[in-house]
Amino acid sequence: MALVKDYSVEEKLVGLIKLQKVDSKLDQLKILRGELPMEVSDLEDEIQGLFARRGRIEQEINGISEFIQGKKNAIKDGEATLLKYEKQSENVKNSREFDALNKEIEMMQLENKLAEKHIKDANEELGDKVKALDASKKQISSKEGVLNHKKQELQKIIAETEKEEKELLKLSDIARETVDERLLYSYDRIRKNYRNGLSVVPVERDACGGCYNAIPPQRQSEIRLHKKIVVCENCGRILTDADLNDSIEIKID
Numbered sequence: 001m002a003l004v005k006d007y008s009v010e011e012k013l014v015g016l017i018k019l020q021k022v023d024s025k026l027d028q029l030k031i032l033r034g035e036l037p038m039e040v041s042d043l044e045d046e047i048q049g050l051f052a053r054r055g056r057i058e059q060e061i062n063g064i065s066e067f068i069q070g071k072k073n074a075i076k077d078g079e080a081t082l083l084k085y086e087k088q089s090e091n092v093k094n095s096r097e098f099d100a101l102n103k104e105i106e107m108m109q110l111e112n113k114l115a116e117k118h119i120k121d122a123n124e125e126l127g128d129k130v131k132a133l134d135a136s137k138k139q140i141s142s143k144e145g146v147l148n149h150k151k152q153e154l155q156k157i158i159a160e161t162e163k164e165e166k167e168l169l170k171l172s173d174i175a176r177e178t179v180d181e182r183l184l185y186s187y188d189r190i191r192k193n194y195r196n197g198l199s200v201v202p203v204e205r206d207a208c209g210g211c212y213n214a215i216p217p218q219r220q221s222e223i224r225l226h227k228k229i230v231v232c233e234n235c236g237r238i239l240t241d242a243d244l245n246d247s248i249e250i251k252i253d
């Protein structure tokens, strides 16, 4: 440890309170950042899924369109064949040939009718798919709007918090200088042990501000005197009086 000025207990307490308030602000920044990136990546996943769905609908539309085109071509070919049959029927030699040709013509006409029905059904299906595609496009554009908004928000927060974080880290270092190594060690240890990261707490309503264990009046007077560091017997947190705690405000420019 470097040469350190011998700080009074009160100065150490002030340093600890500052440190706690700065570290709590740093914790809040982390929470703030921690949620938005997840929201953004969830949205990106969702949009990717929507694009995949859109792709499938487009493929189905292409498939149906090809089917319709195929049927239309078949009808055209059928009509050409019918014309050929009609010409042939002008030159038939006997009734057997005539009957056979007539049967072919009937078959061809029936096939064309069936193809027309298939086209009609496929067109109905195509209409539904086009509607689904339109809905899918709208959904994508609305989600993309939300995503862009969230991304901008995130970028803003990152830009803002980066500056704030730097300032806070600087303040944290300054506050640490006024607290001796032994106290810092227990401060860091307690902070790690509790999820809310509180290591220095004020006495509130005659109880520890960390675990709500009652603090007897005698100990409260000791705490108010600032002559020694008092820790909560139940949770081990460093205790301060509310007045000293409230008098310290962390300001960042």
Ligand SMILES: [Zn+2]
Binding pocket: 208, 209, 210, 211, 212, 213, 232, 233, 234, 235, 236, 237
């Ligand atoms: Zn406690």
